[in-house]
Amino acid sequence: MSAPVKVPFSKAVYTRPRSLVDVRSHFCPGCHHGTIHKIVAECIDRYDLREKTIGVACVGCAVFLYDYIDVDVVEAPHGRAPAVATGVKRAQPDKFVFTYQGDGDLAAIGTSEIIHAANRGENLSVIFVNNTTYGMTGGQMAPTTMLGQKTSTTPYGRDFRGDGYPIRMAELLAGLEGTAYSARVAVSTPAQIRKAKESVRKAFEMQIGGMGLSIVEFLSTCPTNWGMKPLDAQKRVLGEMSEYFPLGVFKERKQADFA
């Protein structure tokens, strides 16, 4: 861990968050995982949660959470992070528990686990990274893949006749009583990053207040599997992805129902 460089007559206005491990990122150029990790780490620091946090990593690129966030992390089978997190939180209700999941994980193989964790009002926070593809396995169709999007398993483009439609998880989960907070954010501009951080703060506050399940869906890039340059990938998020997956807060509980 390198100490901040001291320059005479200056003060540090920007430092690496304490909960972010000082290590070179292995993620592809233009990938948003690094930015999202940093937001999560900043919010852990803000509420001084580092030493009482257990993160739950899922399967896919998101699994490497434990290399980057300086907290205890348990790895879940594909899609099962909300169930594993349930087991952690029920055993240690005083701890802070979050999952970090991709779209294949949360919106395909793990739909049952996320829906029932939300429906139980499980007091967890979920960071959901939606990049419309399976990154680690080489860019196959995800449940969030856009209509017409070419992937390695939709070589002619996703067609709703046969492949169905991209699924809007933030809206779907907002419809469940047990969900305390559900929002969709993006991190393609500095203003969006600030707003995303507000959402993660709000999600964490929900858990701290015992309000139920909170989820923040991030629209994210996968330049490698999209076959795009990083800047073009940002434009895709700001354009067609944001049109289909609108940014916003879909549910925000004001007071706990469980009192």
Place this chain on the structure above:
Amino acid sequence: MSTPASSPSTRILTKGNEAICLGAVAAGCRHYYGYPITPQNDIPEYMAAHLPALGGTFLQAESEVATINFILGTSASGKRVMTSSSGPGISLMQEGLSYMAGSELPAVIVNISRSGPGLGGIAPSQGDYFQAVKGGGHGGYRLIVLAPHSVQEMYTLTMLAFDLADKYRTPAMILGDAIVGQMKEPFVASPYDPSSTAEKPWALTGCAGRERQNLKSLHLKDNAIEVHNWKLHEKYERIRNEEARAESYMLDGATIAIVAFGTAARVSKTAIQWARKEGIAVGMLRPITLFPFPGREVFELARKVDVLLVIEMNTGQMVEDVRQCTPLHDRIAFLGKPCAMPTPEEILERIRTLAGRKG
């Protein structure tokens, strides 16, 4: 249903399934998760009624897939945790069990097995032997498997299962069936005497005062997964060498030895008593641990007797392990009764035949 009394001589009349609950509670288990399936529903129902008052947590999951992952999370937190199910539900748990074996997480999984394959039926069966003792899920691992044959053992072996799971950091299974689960008989609620009190420095409790740590089964770097596999193998070898348990029943002077576990063994005891009254020298070696299999005992026994009669409530699974333990294959006979309990009369008849007698 009463809670276990502290007096070591107290006898409680109860079902096998409830004895499991009493054993778990006595061993300090305060977290139980499950999903309904016959013939084990007495277990979640007991836990739902009693755990909250003990400061514990009962949670009914949306599936056995979720159940085993609740278990994984609570085990990763360093707490004793149990689930129960039956064949089809145990199949759904195999993914999580493989992850738990890989991540070296202890827990107790109870299989009150029913008939299969598929939805099968609710009749008692020992058709899940292979699934239980050969790993069950992907990737090559073992579960510790204990096979109770009485309500008393449903209680004591559940306590032992927690100890062994913690000692070796691996899931342990109680393999029962509808008969040992549903039958009622008195048992002694002996106080819990821990055979191991393993510390759990690996538990994820937040990194206060220490470096962060992980529990995972993914090993991508260099030859890490090969190293991990050899480490697990060494652990399973230690379990084989140190934890095999079997009961010798009326084996003195026996020329015929039954090898049976669980309900099949329980019924065999009656047949053995009848046959002994007829002057037939028959006894039984009853594996209590199915993994580790008491192979040395089988090997020694095969050299002493004329016949090893393997009896199972399936068409022949454990018999393969018996064959593996002795080169004297011509001494092995088999009586199978898939998806039903053999009667003492059926067993006695086979004993008489093997002894060269007519009934």
